[in-house]
Amino acid sequence: MNDGILFYWIMWIGWVVTTFLIEKSPFRNAVIFILLPGIIISGYHVPFSLGTVNAAFAFFLMIGLVHVIRNTGNLLYYLAVSFIIAVSYVILQIFALYDPAKLFIDKKYLLILFLTAVMFLISKRKIDLFYIPSIGIFIGDSLYQLLIFRLTGYLEIGSLFVLDLLASTTMILFCMVILVDMFKKIRRVSYKKVNPAKQI
Numbered sequence: 001m002n003d004g005i006l007f008y009w010i011m012w013i014g015w016v017v018t019t020f021l022i023e024k025s026p027f028r029n030a031v032i033f034i035l036l037p038g039i040i041i042s043g044y045h046v047p048f049s050l051g052t053v054n055a056a057f058a059f060f061l062m063i064g065l066v067h068v069i070r071n072t073g074n075l076l077y078y079l080a081v082s083f084i085i086a087v088s089y090v091i092l093q094i095f096a097l098y099d100p101a102k103l104f105i106d107k108k109y110l111l112i113l114f115l116t117a118v119m120f121l122i123s124k125r126k127i128d129l130f131y132i133p134s135i136g137i138f139i140g141d142s143l144y145q146l147l148i149f150r151l152t153g154y155l156e157i158g159s160l161f162v163l164d165l166l167a168s169t170t171m172i173l174f175c176m177v178i179l180v181d182m183f184k185k186i187r188r189v190s191y192k193k194v195n196p197a198k199q200i
Contacts, residue, residue, distance in 0.1 A: 004160030010167040011039045034063060042163060050155045057158025060134040060166065067131035078132065081122055085136025086143060088118055093144045108161065112168045119173060129173040137166050
């Protein structure tokens with residue numbers, strides 16, 4: 001599968017669903033503001049002395065940083081979670097680079113599953129699942145690109161491969177949040193049916 005396909009499919013599906021199926025609200029407007037510009041600028045790269053940064057990747061990073069700035073009381077938590085995600089990303093990338101024969105599934109899908117599991121296990125709030133991955137993956141990809149700079153001679157931060165990871169991880173986390181909330185509601189309803197005692 002070509003890099004970038006997952007990113008564009010997920011982003012376009014998310015934009016269509018949000019625009020035409022969700023009622024107007026501040027949340028809907030915020031999601032549209034994130035998705036549509038991300039699609040538009042994903043084909044652009046911001047050059048610097050050692051390489052380039054994908055414009056959409058930098059845009060998602062800024063959105064994640066805005067979320068962190070709004071919640072400065074949990075700054076240490078955000079730093080710790082972002083560092084864990086970044087280190088996990090770098091370790092898996094280096095392992096795949098030096099010993100790819102031991103990977104039992106494709107590196108992209110292994111990274112998606114692993115990063116999703118890490119985020120879901122260590123996050124405190126559901127809203128963090130949609131902002132922190134952009135920061136952690138950005139830091140991780142930057143560190144990985146610096147580590148392999150001697151091999152490539154060029155830094156490409158936020159390639160389509162990385163955008164696939166970010167979009168897929170966020171989508172899976174979103175689906176998991178919906179499923180967890182649904183199971184909680186079902187459990188709450190079934191509990192009420194089993195315990196119909198009236199309050200005195």
